[in-house]
Amino acid sequence: MTFCLNKAIPFGAAALMGVSATALSAEDLEFYFPVGVNAPAVATIQELTDEWAAMNPQHTVKAIYAGNYEETTTKALTAANAGDAPQVAVLLSIDLFTLIEEDVILPISDIATSDEDLEWMAGFYPAFMKDGQFEGQTYAIPFQRSTPVFYYNKDAFRAAGLDPESPPTTWEEMIEVGKALTLKDDNGNVTQWGTRIPTLGLGGAWLFGGLVVSMDDVLTTETGIEARMDTPATVASLEFLLELANEGVMAPGGISWGDTPKAFLEGQTASIWTSTGNLAFIEENAEFDWGVGFLPGGNGPGAPIGGGNFYIFQDTTEGEREAALDFIKFMTSPASAAKWSIATGYVAPRPDTWETPEMQAYVERLPQALVALEQLEFAEREFATFQRAKVTQYLVDAIESVVTGNAEPAEALQQAQEGADAVLSEYN
Numbered sequence: 471m472t473f474c475l476n477k478a479i480p481f482g483a484a485a486l487m488g489v490s491a492t493a494l495s496a497e498d499l500e501f502y503f504p505v506g507v508n509a510p511a512v513a514t515i516q517e518l519t520d521e522w523a524a525m526n527p528q529h530t531v532k533a534i535y536a537g538n539y540e541e542t543t544t545k546a547l548t549a550a551n552a553g554d555a556p557q558v559a560v561l562l563s564i565d566l567f568t569l570i571e572e573d574v575i576l577p578i579s580d581i582a583t584s585d586e587d588l589e590w591m592a593g594f595y596p597a598f599m600k601d602g603q604f605e606g607q608t609y610a611i612p613f614q615r616s617t618p619v620f621y622y623n624k625d626a627f628r629a630a631g632l633d634p635e636s637p638p639t640t641w642e643e644m645i646e647v648g649k650a651l652t653l654k655d656d657n658g659n660v661t662q663w664g665t666r667i668p669t670l671g672l673g674g675a676w677l678f679g680g681l682v683v684s685m686d687d688v689l690t691t692e693t694g695i696e697a698r699m700d701t702p703a704t705v706a707s708l709e710f711l712l713e714l715a716n717e718g719v720m721a722p723g724g725i726s727w728g729d730t731p732k733a734f735l736e737g738q739t740a741s742i743w744t745s746t747g748n749l750a751f752i753e754e755n756a757e758f759d760w761g762v763g764f765l766p767g768g769n770g771p772g773a774p775i776g777g778g779n780f781y782i783f784q785d786t787t788e789g790e791r792e793a794a795l796d797f798i799k800f801m802t803s804p805a806s807a808a809k810w811s812i813a814t815g816y817v818a819p820r821p822d823t824w825e826t827p828e829m830q831a832y833v834e835r836l837p838q839a840l841v842a843l844e845q846l847e848f849a850e851r852e853f854a855t856f857q858r859a860k861v862t863q864y865l866v867d868a869i870e871s872v873v874t875g876n877a878e879p880a881e882a883l884q885q886a887q888e889g890a891d892a893v894l895s896e897y898n
Contacts, residue, residue, distance in 0.1 A: 497793040499531040502549075502559035504542035504778060511614075514813040522800045529793050539778065540672070543568070546783075550574040555783040558794040560613055563601040563779045564854035567694040570604060571856055575781045577607040578798075581791050590799060598819045600692065601851045602779050610779035611798050612819035614810070616745045617773040617842045617849050618677055620766060621752060624759040626651055626662065626740040637741075637763035641710050644766045648719030651740035664719040666730055666739040669711060669873045673727030675865050676776055677743050679853055680765050681707035684772030689853045689865070695897040697855055699865055700880075700887035706768060708872050708879035715873070724874050745776065746842035749815025753836060762838035764845050771848035777816065808832070817842045857893050864889040 501519065505511045512535050519533040536542035539562045546559050547568075555574060569575045582591060591599075594612050602610030624634035630650040638647045648664025655661050668674050679689050687703035690696060698704070714720040727744075734742045735755050743765060752760065764771045780798045782791055800806055807823040810816060812832050823829055824843070833839050855861045868886035871877040 496528045497530075497557075497787075497790045499529060499558060499790065499793055499797065500556040501531055501533045501797070502536045502542055502546050502556045502561075503533060504536060504539045504560060504562075511814055514810060518801060518806050518809065521806075522797055525800070526793075526796070531797065547572060547574065550783060550785065553785065555785045557783060557786050557790045558797060559781050559783070560778040561781055563610065563612075563615075563775070563777060564852050564858055566601060566604060566609055566779075567854060567856045568858050569781060570609065574784055575609055576784050576786075576791070577609050578611060578780075578782055578795070579608040581782065581795050582608075587795075593822060594802075594819050595821070595846060597775060597846045597849060598817075601775065601854065604692075604694070610781050611802060613778055613780050613798075613802060614747065614814070614816045615775065615777040615779075615819050616747045616816055617775055617845050618680060618743050618765060619746050619773075619841050619845065620741060620743060620763040621734060621748075622741040622761055622763065623734070623737075624761050626737075626758075630740075634759070634761065637761060638766045639764065639771070640766055641768050645714065645717050645719055648714065648741075649717065652718055660718075660721070662737060663721055663739040665714065665741045665743075666720060666725055666733055667711065667714070667743045668725050668727040668730050669869055670724040670726050671866060672862065674725075674869050675862055676774055676852060678704075678707060678711075678865070678869055679774035679850070680743075680772055681710060681768065682772070683774060683848070683850045684765065684767030684770060686769050686772075688850050690851070690855055692851070694854065694856045695894050697853075697861055697865075697887070697890035697894060699868065699890055700883045703768075704883050705879050708869065708883065710768070711869075711873055712879070722873075722875075724870055745815075746839075747777070747814055747816045749836075749839060750813060751815075753815075753838075760838075762841040764841065764848070767848075771845065773845050773849040774852045775846070775849045776852050811839075815839065817846070855890075855894060856897055861890045861893050864893075 503515050516533055519531055523531050536545045543561050543565050549555050598612035598615050602608055620637055622637050627634040638644045651664040653662040682689055682703045685703035685706055687701055689698050715722040730742050730744050731748050733739050765773050782794045804823045804826045807818045808826045808828040811818040853862055864886040868882040871882050872879050
């Protein structure tokens, strides 16, 4: 695949080693990070942080696990507004507009200005860099990035007489295959659903974005002031989620994000849509043969890009900024990114990481890890606007009201659009 074979753009040995020639003064760093998947992320982050600290004994760094993505953003903003911001944090890529509006972060392109720095920033996959950029400046660096993928139980496919090497690629195939995979007991109770797509909360909204992309549209643009909730693509996507339930392929009602991998592992469903960041968890715990495919699409493949980026906060000294930049370079270096990707399943954000012996051995052992990388070609940025929490809630409410039987798709999405437009009108 072209993504794996791209030659990485080299950057200096100092950056690769996490040792900056300029960051020589002693600095104390605080680093906030979230965990949003079922993976040994905390231990791996601490291990990498300790490695950087050992290589830079003039500095100290305290890695602070701050909860899930939303909790981490809230804690970082609260700390910043109280004058006690962390120097560096991993926060959602879609928090960019909020962080800019709150005036708490610095453009990293204002700090990383040397030729070596520019080469380093040019070495990330463009798809991951886009949602860290605004008005010509780079505010964030990709780290724990992902797309959702289609996980499926190959043993269940075989039992249903399906080809275990041919997962569904279209919505129509999802329904056809899902019917074959759905099992019932003698009393008519479902013992195994054909598929499970989370529809509740922010996880549901994220996956919904993939449905919309596969219909050749997007939910938001790079401007931060446009929400596209009421379009033919969004209506068709919401109608498809209803169709899965109406056809008996997926459980009716709202489906939560958190327990979806567990439902897959326990055989409650033969397939799921969830983050590639759950890859390591499923590999470790699955007691059956399993595979990964692109998300089945409407008009073609489509997926949302998600996950977290590194940000540097504004209330920092020049020395702290240099040390924070050096820390970010280390954490995104080929060796560190390979360790992180293998431990979690997140997509390593640079081509040079995929060329390391560790990653080559990893994908040889677990070829499923390549699917999310290959899907990048068909992926678009996640829903993101100014006033994101408020605007996204309109979309969340619309999806939830429809899947729980309390509204019709077109009506719910029209109301969501009106609410979003009212919030964003002050920016137009």
